Amino acid sequence: MGKYQITRTRNEQFRWTLKASNGEKLLTSETYTTKQNCLAGIASSKISVADKNFDKKTSVAGQPYFNQVANNYQVLGTSEMYSSTTTRDVGIASVKSNAPTATIEDLT
Numbered sequence: 648m649g650k651y652q653i654t655r656t657r658n659e660q661f662r663w664t665l666k667a668s669n670g671e672k673l674l675t676s677e678t679y680t681t682k683q684n685c686l687a688g689i690a691s692s693k694i695s696v697a698d699k700n701f702d703k704k705t706s707v708a709g710q711p712y713f714n715q716v717a718n719n720y721q722v723l724g725t726s727e728m729y730s731s732t733t734t735r736d737v738g739i740a741s742v743k744s745n746a747p748t749a750t751i752e753d754l755t
Contacts, residue, residue, distance in 0.1 A: 648668055648745070648748055648749065648750060649666060649667050649744075649745030649746065649748070649749035650665075650666055650750045650751070650752050651663045651664070651666075651692070651749050651750070652666060652754055653685055653686075653689075653751065653752070653753045653754060654754050654755065656678050658678075660678040660679060660680055661679045661680075661681065661682050661684070661685035661755065662675065662676050662677070662678050662679070662685070663675075663676045663685055663688060663689050663692075664676070665692065665724060665742065665745065665746060665749060667741050667745050668745065671741075672727060673726065673738060673741055673742050673745065674692070674715055674723070674724030674726055674742060675724055675725055675726075675727075676688055676689075676723060677722065677723075677724075682753075682755065686751075688723055689751060691717045692724060693747050693749065694747070695715060695716065695746075696742065696743045696746055696747060700715055700716055700717070700718070701713050701714070701715060701716070701739045701742075702714040702715075702716055702722075703732075703735065703739075706728055708728075710728035710729060710730070711728070711729045711730075711731065711732045711734075711735040712725065712726045712727065712728050712729060712735060713735055713738065713739055714726075715742060715746075726738050
């Protein structure tokens, strides 16, 4: 089972990271000014797992990555860079399977 980890940033804001059951990082969120907003972002990430919620991108260096977006198209989280579009698509599939049932670990 995956997990969302909530941490504090250097400027005392909050951020979540979704990790797969093997501990690999799948997504990192934007920063939130309050923990309540961070938890709301997690709640949105858990339900935003349809194909339309994944925006496939390519970095300026040519590396594939993706954003998970809410139903209002606001970015919820950004993946790391992948070596190929195939591995990026595996990352998306992992978010789809891990996010809905992921536990929340508050490290703040």
